[in-house]
Amino acid sequence: MTSDDLNFVLKARREKHDALIARGLSPYAYAFARTHTAAAAIAALGVADEGPEVRVAGRIVAWRGHGKTSFAHLADEGGRIQLYFRRDELGEELFETIGLFDIGDVIGVTGTLFRTKTGEATVRVAAAEMLAKSLRPLPFGKEETVDGVVVRHSGFSDPEQRYRQRAADLAVHPDVRATFVARSRMISALRAFLDARGFIEVETPVLQPLYGGAAARPFLTHHNALDIPLYLRIADELYLKRLIVGGFDAVYEIGHDFRNEGVDRTHNPEFTMLEWYQAYADYDDMMTLVEQLLLAAATAVRAHPIVGAPVPALVPPFPRVAWVPALSAALGRDALAMSAAELRSAAEHAGVVHAATLSRTKLLDELFQAHVERTLHDPTFVVDYPMELSPLAKPKRGAPELTERFELFAGGRELANAFSELNDPIDQRRRFEAQAKQRAAGDEEATVVDEDYLRAMEFGMPPTGGVGVGIDRLFMYLTGISHIRDVILFPTMRPE
RNA sequence: GACCCGGUAGCUCAGCUGGUUAGAGCAACGGACUUUUAAUCCGUAGGUCCUGGGUUCGAUUCCCAGCCGGGUCACCA
Numbered sequence: 001m002t003s004d005d006l007n008f009v010l011k012a013r014r015e016k017h018d019a020l021i022a023r024g025l026s027p028y029a030y031a032f033a034r035t036h037t038a039a040a041a042i043a044a045l046g047v048a049d050e051g052p053e054v055r056v057a058g059r060i061v062a063w064r065g066h067g068k069t070s071f072a073h074l075a076d077e078g079g080r081i082q083l084y085f086r087r088d089e090l091g092e093e094l095f096e097t098i099g100l101f102d103i104g105d106v107i108g109v110t111g112t113l114f115r116t117k118t119g120e121a122t123v124r125v126a127a128a129e130m131l132a133k134s135l136r137p138l139p140f141g142k143e144e145t146v147d148g149v150v151v152r153h154s155g156f157s158d159p160e161q162r163y164r165q166r167a168a169d170l171a172v173h174p175d176v177r178a179t180f181v182a183r184s185r186m187i188s189a190l191r192a193f194l195d196a197r198g199f200i201e202v203e204t205p206v207l208q209p210l211y212g213g214a215a216a217r218p219f220l221t222h223h224n225a226l227d228i229p230l231y232l233r234i235a236d237e238l239y240l241k242r243l244i245v246g247g248f249d250a251v252y253e254i255g256h257d258f259r260n261e262g263v264d265r266t267h268n269p270e271f272t273m274l275e276w277y278q279a280y281a282d283y284d285d286m287m288t289l290v291e292q293l294l295l296a297a298a299t300a301v302r303a304h305p306i307v308g309a310p311v312p313a314l315v316p317p318f319p320r321v322a323w324v325p326a327l328s329a330a331l332g333r334d335a336l337a338m339s340a341a342e343l344r345s346a347a348e349h350a351g352v353v354h355a356a357t358l359s360r361t362k363l364l365d366e367l368f369q370a371h372v373e374r375t376l377h378d379p380t381f382v383v384d385y386p387m388e389l390s391p392l393a394k395p396k397r398g399a400p401e402l403t404e405r406f407e408l409f410a411g412g413r414e415l416a417n418a419f420s421e422l423n424d425p426i427d428q429r430r431r432f433e434a435q436a437k438q439r440a441a442g443d444e445e446a447t448v449v450d451e452d453y454l455r456a457m458e459f460g461m462p463p464t465g466g467v468g469v470g471i472d473r474l475f476m477y478l479t480g481i482s483h484i485r486d487v488i489l490f491p492t493m494r495p496e
Numbered sequence: 497g498a499c500c501c502g503g504u505a506g507c508u509c510a511g512c513u514g515g516u517u518a519g520a521g522c523a524a525c526g527g528a529c530u531u532u533u534a535a536u537c538c539g540u541a542g543g544u545c546c547u548g549g550g551u552u553c554g555a556u557u558c559c560c561a562g563c564c565g566g567g568u569c570a571c572c573a
Contacts (some may be wrong), residue, residue, distance in 0.1 A: 008506095008524065008541065009505095009506050009523075009524050009525095009542085011524095012524055012525065040549090062533070062534090064533060064535050064536095065529085065532095065535090066529055066530060066531085066532065066536095067528070067529040067530065068529080068530045068536080069529090069531075069532085070530095070532090071531075071532045071533065071535085072533095073533075082532085082533075084531075084532085086530060087530075088530075102524090112525090116531050116532075116533090117531055118531075118532075118533075120531095120533075121531090122531090131510075136506080137506050137507080137522090137523065138506095138507095139506070139507045139508090139525080140522090140523080141507075141522075141534085142522065142523095142533095142534040143534070144533080144534045145533090145535090151534085152534095153508080153521085153522070153534055155540075156507065156509070157507090157508070157509075158503095158508090158565085158566095159566060160503095160509085160564075161507095161564095161565095161567075163509085173525055184530085189499040210537095214571080214573085216572075216573095217572090259572080261571085261572050262497085262571070262572065264571090264572090266569095266572095267571095267572065277532050302512085335502045346501055361573085362573080364573095365573050385573085389573055407573085413502075414573085417573085429526075445572090445573080456504085465524095481548095481571095493565095494563095494564070494565090
């Protein structure tokens with residue numbers, strides 16, 4: 001941006017920036033040794049009227065000048081504290097310097113704590129220095145506290161600008177920062193939970209020559225030196241199971257998956273997935289583990305209250321609903337015995353779009369979504385999915401047309417997907433080939449035959465339970481936040 | 497993808513059935529003010545009315561197209 005483009009607001013700040021330099025002061029400092037955060041300084045005053053000297057730093061968020069004195073509020077990550085500037089305390093020169101301060105500037109101050117006659121803990125500033133001059137005004141609103149509730153006026157509320165300029169959104173909205181702190185604590189709790197049970201965290205490729213482990217359209221890129229296409233992973237699954245073959249008995253990964261699909265309030269093209277695999281365990285073991293993990297996540301979120309709905313009470317064991325009986329009950333007849341034509345007619349009746357073009361497999365899935373999934377509000381395990389929907393899951397003991405698979409639903413959304421992992425390489429090859437056939441028939445989301453994965457499984461893969469948990473959605477469920485963009489720091493946006 | 501709504505000052509918004517110079521609050525600038533807290537008071541300045549066409553004597557306003565966004569619904573094992 002050239003100076004010609006600067007409007008009057010930016011110009012005024014640039015002039016103050018230059019004036020600081022003219023006074024021999026740097027607008028951009030290297031460091032500032034704080035003794036207290038704002039919250040710690042307020043705590044240090046306690047109930048007393050006078051307190052110790054403190055050095056605090058942060059962003060000026062409010063300024064009230066009164067001629068030879070000024071009040072301001074300084075905000076840091078965790079709180080805010082009032083500052084009181086007096087000309088007779090600061091001296092002529094320093095008092096003139098603080099006239100060059102603007103709302104939005106990052107400053108550091110030294111002074112003793114006292115309580116004003118309205119009762120607010122305040123720093124009586126003895127020295128102040130500029131740490132970073134703000135050349136562009138942040139969209140601060142004004143705040144007042146009415147009956148203990150903070151009311152904002154003229155704030156920054158345009159959702160588009162808030163997502164596009166997240167730095168500004170975070171800078172002026174402590175509650176948005178608090179949301180992301182809670183998210184971070186939840187993820188830390190998930191790690192602690194798995195670490196405590198002997199899992200090790202691993203990293204597997206994001207760039208993959210074949211994609212698999214889920215049904216989704218991938219992002220495609222190209223490696224120049226190797227001159228090969230590479231896909232951004234849609235799931236971690238197949239690499240993590242290679243590690244089980246390799247002798248790791250319990251592994252997990254937290255990372256981004258990428259799916260080249262629509263953007264809406266529950267879908268972002270890149271999202272955070274937790275997957276874990278445990279040797280010698282089956283899907284029943286995984287259900288127990290998922291219940292415990294959710295409790296740990298809920299406890300962590302509850303410990304960091306944010307603006308949102310209360311964390312739901314989670315009371316294991318969660319109910320279990322069998323896939324086929326649930327769908328059959330909804331349809332009034334045995335779903336698996338129905339012909340494709342009958343399923344199609346039922347799907348059309350249920351309002352499924354493009355029912356005419358869907359495979360039998362897809363029709364079953366659509367009907368289940370339409371009739372069963374959306375009715376599940378409290379955490380519920382849906383168990384024993386049909387074989388044809390689950391190419392990576394072991395057949396169910398005693399019912400080989402089904403698989404030992406479950407999905408966890410809560411709040412009408414899928415939170416987790418898990419199997420007794422298929423470890424029979426001959427069966428796995430058959431399943432891949434069936435998928436390849438569907439793919440050839442036009443199902444873009446059907447998976448491909450992964451020979452390298454089959455080779456790994458042929459070495460011998462122990463029986464294994466595996467789970468994938470959508471982290472964004474889990475956090476949304478626990479906090480009652482309804483838009484995925486509000487739980488992702490930098491959601492995918494169309495460029496400006 | 498469908499439908500609905502929106503885009504006006506740095507921010508939040510008003511602007512009537514088309515009419516002369518597009519307004520307010522906050523922020524900014526100048527002034528007054530040594531315990532204020534949405535500080536107050538006086539004054540000043542600040543605009544590609546999203547973009548491009550069209551209708552009209554005249555368009556921020558009406559029409560068409562486009563861009564960007566929000567909401568709802570659908571889709572996304």
